[in-house]
Amino acid sequence: MSPISGTASGTLPGTLPGVLRRAAREFGDRTALVEGDVTLTFSQLHALVQDTARGYLALGLQPGGRVAVWGPNKISWVIAALAATYAGGQLVPLNSRYTAHEASDLIERTAAQIVVVDDGFLGRTLSAELREVSALASVAAVLTFEQIASCAPAGAGAHADAHEMAEVEARADAVRPDDIADILFTSGTTGRSKGVETAHRQTIAAAEVWSAIGQVTAEDRYLVVSPFFHSYGYKVGLIVGLLRGCAIHPAATFEPGELLALIARERITVLPGAPAIFQGLLDHPDFTSTDTSSLRFANTGAASVPVALVERLQTDLSFEMVITAFGMTECCVATMCRPGDANELIATSCGRAVDGLEMRIVDHETGVVLVAGEEGEVQLRGPMVMRGYLDDPEATAEAIDPDGWLRTGDVGVVDADGYLRITDRLKDMYICGGFNVYPAEIEQILARHAGIADVAVIGVPDERLGEIGKAFVVRRPVADPDALLDQAAVIAYAREHLANFKAPRTVAFVDALPRNLAGKVLKNELRSSDD
Known part of the structure; x- marks a missing residue:
């Protein structure tokens, strides 16, 4: 079959510092983040990121240096993460449920210069746990979410002189679209986790194409349940908020009763998540008495989705638009259904290639490109495909061929209209x-x-x-x-x-x-x- 692709996306800032500056300029006093009683505007968020980036520079963060952030979805996570790239560094998100052994391994492998943790999450003192298992040789400082959040919005930057802030802005100016923005880790079939390196332009492209299909606007209120350490929480969650100017409501944990109350109280409109998230909401005792009429856009996937669940999302949870999708850490957004697709198609397919991305089905043994209806390995090429694996050129060469095609390891079939159905896995994942x-x-x-x-x-x-x-x-x-x-x-x-x-x-x-x-x-x- 011929590669299937969409049209190219519009022009946007090529770097995350540029995206944040644009958000502060265009959406200034609009709500950017809401966590409990705390609300930040886009202008306030920009000021806090600038101030935190100044702190990183004072601690010795070098251009291209890594900042590891270990904790759940909170405003402090957002500030710590955005400050990493604003200061010219690279973000390394760590799974909030990792053990200290797992987290320290990734800190050591990335030679992170700064680590930011949420002491107190789930009753754990993460900073102490880290020091118990590792010398943290590369780390200049371990900061806590409490320290990141200590700058009140009105006081952000108050302790910085003009020279310091000029240095911060110069560092942000120096960032280029092809610089590495983030390293997200995904386990490999060899048992050793792999660091997926993604450039600024790639992270932005994923957020832009997803939010365009989802018709996200500044009027939306987006509940981010997917963890920020995951590409779906970070790239098509947080970064979408910056691009579209919508309010992001981060959820630190999945508590169905609390989320139902939040949906009703904040009039949430956008809620992506795995099928288990929606099933948990539907099964909760408070569901029947909760007003969910504000919900507009649901995006799900990551597992087979029963047609009955798609229908319940529309009828019981009141979503106007339900879209399934397929992606992976190596290519955050690959395929999506489109507004208006039939429920049966939404439930039984992963959609078709998103704008700017090519997809083909290949016989993984012979390398022959197959035609519609034939089963083979799903391969992808386009702006969202990773740069490569951290310090692992052999694994990178195995994953991406010389022509830029990413071998996903997933087996699937594409129909005559370009809709993908995943049928099996080459890997054991x-x-x-x-x-x-x-x-x-x-x-x-x-x-x-x-x-x-x-x-x-x-x-x-x-x-x-x-x-x-x-x-x-x-x-x-x-x-x-x-x-x-x-x-x-x-x-x-x-x-x-x-x-x-x-x-x-x-x-x-x-x-x-x-x-x-x-x-x-x-x-x-x-x-x-x-x-």
Whole structure:
């Protein structure tokens, strides 16, 4: 089949500092962020980012230096993140549910110069946890969200002299569209997470094309449930707010009752999320008594979406427009349905290529480009495709061919109208609650347990989360039968070393794992045995 593409997008500032300046200039006194009783205008946000960037420079942040931000969706996260790129640095968002071991590994690999954490989130003191597990050799300072938020909007920049602020603005001026803006980590099939490097122009392109299809305007009130450390919370959440001038309401955690109250109180209009998010709202006892009539645009995906759910989003949750989409960290926005598409098409497809992006289906063994209706690997090319993987040219070359085509590892079919349907995965990755989970990473962690001789992990269907992990474990023999490893011990060990969404929910103990002659685990047999 021929590559499928849309039209090119309009002209916008090429850098994130430029986007923030434009937002302050064009949307100045409009509401930019709302968190509880705290409200910031775009002008106030700009001033706070400038002041925080000045602080980064005072701490020695160099052009291209990395700032790691570890915490949930809050206004302080936004300020800390935008200040990183405004000061000419690169943003490294860390999963708020990571253990200190996971977070410190990424801090060390990126040689982050500044780390910003939310001490107190979920009862944890993240700064202390980090210091317990790592010397943080590259880090000049560990700041807290409380310190970032300590500058009242009216006082932002009050302690900076003209020379300091001129230095900040010069650093912002020096940023170029092809400079790396952010490094988002996604686990790899080898079990080692990969840092996806994205340039300023690419992050902006993703936000622009998504918000254009979603018809987002300055009148919208956008509830961002997807985590800011995820491309869907950051790029098509926060950055969309800056581009379109709409108010962003960050949600630190997913509490259906609290979010329903917020939707009614703030008259929320835009709410993207994984299917589990919407199902959680619909199933909550407060749903029937909550006014959700303000809702306008829902964007979902990351798992199969039942037609009945699409219909309930329109009828019960009152959304005027429901659109499914497909993307990945390496290409934040790839395909989307369009306004007016039929419910059946929305539920059974991922949409068609977004503006400016090309898509093709390829036989992954022969490299032959296939025609409509034939199943093969989904490949993408365009402005949203990543620059490459951090410090890993071999993995980058494997992922992106010399002509710029990204090999997604997903198997799909495109119909005659260009609509994509994902049918399988070349990789073993599964999706839990909207988050990609890579079994190889979990297997490496579990293999370190003294009581485990061999282990394999697969994703199994789950009504609420889409898929959850199931571990097949071969136990090491023990002299005392009472000391034999059980399911609770395996899950507890996983949760100690991994974020909750990665930890398997069930464990099956087997005498041996099925393997081929090359020693590779036959996961299809494990999936068959689980049916």
